[in-house]
Amino acid sequence: MKHFDNIIIGFGKAGKTLAATLAQHGKEVLVIEKDAQMYGGTCINVACIPTKNLITSAQRGVSYGQAIQIKNQLTGKLRDKNYHKVADQETATVLNADAEFLDDQTLLVKDDSSEQQLTADRIFINTGSKAFVPAIEGLQESRHVYTSQELLAQTEQVQHLAILGGGPIGLEFASMYAQFGSEVSVLVNQPQVLRGFEPEVAQMASEDLQADGIEFLLESELVSVHDTEDGVELSYRQNHEVHTLTVDALLVATGRQANVADLHLERTSIERGKHGAIVVNEKLETTAPNIWALGDVNGGPQFTYVSLDDWRIVNNQLFGDQTRTLANRPAFPRVTFLKPAIATVGLTEAEAVAQGYQPIVKKLAAAAVPKAQVLGDARGLYKAVVDPRNNTLLGMTIYAEEAYETINLITLALNQKIPVTELRDQIYSHPTMTEALNDVFA
Numbered sequence: 018m019k020h021f022d023n024i025i026i027g028f029g030k031a032g033k034t035l036a037a038t039l040a041q042h043g044k045e046v047l048v049i050e051k052d053a054q055m056y057g058g059t060c061i062n063v064a065c066i067p068t069k070n071l072i073t074s075a076q077r078g079v080s081y082g083q084a085i086q087i088k089n090q091l092t093g094k095l096r097d098k099n100y101h102k103v104a105d106q107e108t109a110t111v112l113n114a115d116a117e118f119l120d121d122q123t124l125l126v127k128d129d130s131s132e133q134q135l136t137a138d139r140i141f142i143n144t145g146s147k148a149f150v151p152a153i154e155g156l157q158e159s160r161h162v163y164t165s166q167e168l169l170a171q172t173e174q175v176q177h178l179a180i181l182g183g184g185p186i187g188l189e190f191a192s193m194y195a196q197f198g199s200e201v202s203v204l205v206n207q208p209q210v211l212r213g214f215e216p217e218v219a220q221m222a223s224e225d226l227q228a229d230g231i232e233f234l235l236e237s238e239l240v241s242v243h244d245t246e247d248g249v250e251l252s253y254r255q256n257h258e259v260h261t262l263t264v265d266a267l268l269v270a271t272g273r274q275a276n277v278a279d280l281h282l283e284r285t286s287i288e289r290g291k292h293g294a295i296v297v298n299e300k301l302e303t304t305a306p307n308i309w310a311l312g313d314v315n316g317g318p319q320f321t322y323v324s325l326d327d328w329r330i331v332n333n334q335l336f337g338d339q340t341r342t343l344a345n346r347p348a349f350p351r352v353t354f355l356k357p358a359i360a361t362v363g364l365t366e367a368e369a370v371a372q373g374y375q376p377i378v379k380k381l382a383a384a385a386v387p388k389a390q391v392l393g394d395a396r397g398l399y400k401a402v403v404d405p406r407n408n409t410l411l412g413m414t415i416y417a418e419e420a421y422e423t424i425n426l427i428t429l430a431l432n433q434k435i436p437v438t439e440l441r442d443q444i445y446s447h448p449t450m451t452e453a454l455n456d457v458f459a
């Protein structure tokens with residue numbers, strides 16, 4: 018039986034970064050990835066990067082067909098680069114195979130033609146997550162129902178797209194398809210979209226999405242789907258009545274669950290928790306000795322930069338002072354890439370009040386920022402929640418052009434407890450969206 022110092026299962030953000038770090042320290046490491054088209058992981062191949070590239074193409078007026086070609090070229094280039102970043106290291110090996118556990122120490126690793134058993138001093142699980150498809154009549158069988166990964170592979174533009182779910186995947190695809198000129202209907206089982214965001218922003222963004230041509234079917238429950246000759250008919254219940262809607266395709270965007278099915282964790286002492294995610298402690302150790310779980314698979318927030326931060330925690334244990342844990346993870350931003358984007362960090366006003374703060378709220382319309390006019394989309398709002406006792410930020414939501422950049426500066430100020438007067442008095446370059454901060458905190 019072959020033995021390695023370190024085995025990483027899954028070529029995700031945390032895994033590939035850890036593999037490179039281990040190799041840079043001269044340590045032996047094997048990365049096992051089941052799909053050669055996924056070298057580099059979900060984000061660069063079928064998630065963050067291709068979706069944002071398609072959104073950018075749509076905003077530049079590129080046709081859908083051409084945009085897909087540009088996207089495929091980009092992901093191919095990144096996949097190759099990511100592969101070599103690990104595989105070219107002297108002490109690293111990349112194996113294209115499926116990994117499953119036989120017990121806490123042993124893996125069975127299979128490809129099309131062979132299988133072998135491997136052991137390691139340390140095993141790191143970084144197998145990500147996969148789309149959760151609810152048990153609704155006809156959904157599994159339909160030829161016109163897609164997950165986000167499947168829809169991204171379509172070379173023909175869907176002309177009328179229905180979307181089930183109003184989370185970030187549902188809304189980003191809705192906005193993207195509307196910008197490509199498709200008709201879009203979003204079924205949401207809630208009374209409003211963007212719940213959990215500042216209510217003014219949720220209201221404004223929801224109206225803007227509708228103005229961009231997106232139809233919201235709120236408080237709707239999908240009952241069944243049936244394929245027609247060239248599309249799919251949806252039956253959904255709204256206000257106790259069953260309605261039908263016929264579209265060309267349905268995107269299911271109802272959340273993602275930990276990718277553990279193939280790992281056979283029942284043969285190990287690795288515990289699973291909510292929705293099947295691997296249970297970890299604050300150092301990301303599983304309940305089995307010398308096995309860690311990083312990224313989406315451990316049930317934490319599903320973002321590439323959180324997976325990267327999981328790497329920081331493990332890296333700090335292996336090569337650092339062992340102080341970095343989930344317990345001291347700083348606040349991090351969340352962005353939904355709409356037009357304009359919504360970016361948020363920390364507490365909303367309601368959350369701050371619920372936690373006993375008596376916050377001061379600062380607001381500014383995006384239309385007041387010259388750069389928003391330059392960019393031609395002056396929709397949006399800046400809303401900051403400030404603790405008046407020390408003038409520091411409790412949270413902020415930005416619904417404006419380039420919100421995804423400005424929020425990183427705000428996150429720094431929030432984590433470093435920089436008084437908002439500093440943000441107010443900074444000299445910002447002009448014309449930029451960041452200079453809004455001069456006025457938000459005036």
Ligand SMILES: Cc1cc2nc3c(=O)[nH]c(=O)nc-3n(C[C@H](O)[C@H](O)[C@H](O)COP(=O)(O)OP(=O)(O)OC[C@H]3O[C@@H](n4cnc5c(N)ncnc54)[C@H](O)[C@@H]3O)c2cc1C
Nearest residue numbers: 027029030051058059064065116144145312313319320321
């Ligand atoms: C459409 C979409 C858009 C998104 N947009 C954003 C965004 O803009 N910003 C953001 O931060 N996040 C975004 N996310 C979330 C982000 O993609 C994930 O949080 C992130 O990719 C998770 O990375 P990971 O390190 O957990 O593993 P992954 O990158 O998912 O890697 C896991 C790898 O493990 C492999 N694998 C699984 N099982 C096995 C096995 N048994 N044996 C061998 N290999 C195996 C898989 O093939 C895969 O390559 C988006 C997600 C989706 C679906």
Ligand SMILES: NC(=O)c1ccc[n+]([C@@H]2O[C@H](COP(=O)([O-])OP(=O)(O)OC[C@H]3O[C@@H](n4cnc5c(N)ncnc54)[C@H](O)[C@@H]3O)[C@@H](O)[C@H]2O)c1
Nearest residue numbers: 151182183184185186187205206270271272273319352353
């Ligand atoms: N820009 C980004 O950072 C970005 C973009 C896309 C995805 N992501 C990550 O991927 C994760 C998964 O995204 P997602 O949007 O699939 O999941 P989600 O869990 O965030 O949202 C799913 C939505 O579907 C709704 N829903 C669930 N079951 C339903 C049903 N039967 N009928 C109608 N609606 C239903 C839920 O109410 C929820 O609003 C996100 O949580 C996020 O962490 C991040």
